[in-house]
Amino acid sequence: MAKITYIEHDGTDHVIDVKPGLTVMEGAVKNNVPGIDADCGGACACATCHVYVDDAWLDKTGEKSAMEESMLDFAENVEPNSRLSCQIKVSDALDGLVVRLPESQH
Numbered sequence: 168m169a170k171i172t173y174i175e176h177d178g179t180d181h182v183i184d185v186k187p188g189l190t191v192m193e194g195a196v197k198n199n200v201p202g203i204d205a206d207c208g209g210a211c212a213c214a215t216c217h218v219y220v221d222d223a224w225l226d227k228t229g230e231k232s233a234m235e236e237s238m239l240d241f242a243e244n245v246e247p248n249s250r251l252s253c254q255i256k257v258s259d260a261l262d263g264l265v266v267r268l269p270e271s272q273h
């Protein structure tokens with residue numbers, strides 16, 4: 168299991184044990200973390216699963232694909248550490264990951 172901390176825009180945090188193989192988005196949706204709607208179900212086609220990856224974890228979460236980059240153009244308040252959480256696969260290497268949710272998603 169990888170412990171992932173999801174921090175809502177108002178500072179409320181949710182610490183969840185997520186099974187490797189799921190995505191960061193699925194870990195949130197299955198555990199009712201508010202703010203990740205995942206309208207497209209993880210197909211990289213909606214941008215409602217936008218999160219900010221804690222700087223310390225940017226290397227471990229990997230690179231954005233070209234498709235993810237272009238979908239992020241539709242998200243609000245995109246920052247250099249913005250990711251679509253459905254495109255981040257959970258593995259033991261992500262144990263301790265911290266992601267923050269944008270103000271527009273709550």
Ligand code: FES
Pocket residue numbers: 192204205206207208209210211212213214215216238251252253254
């Ligand atoms: S769930 Fe739709 S882009 Fe991630």
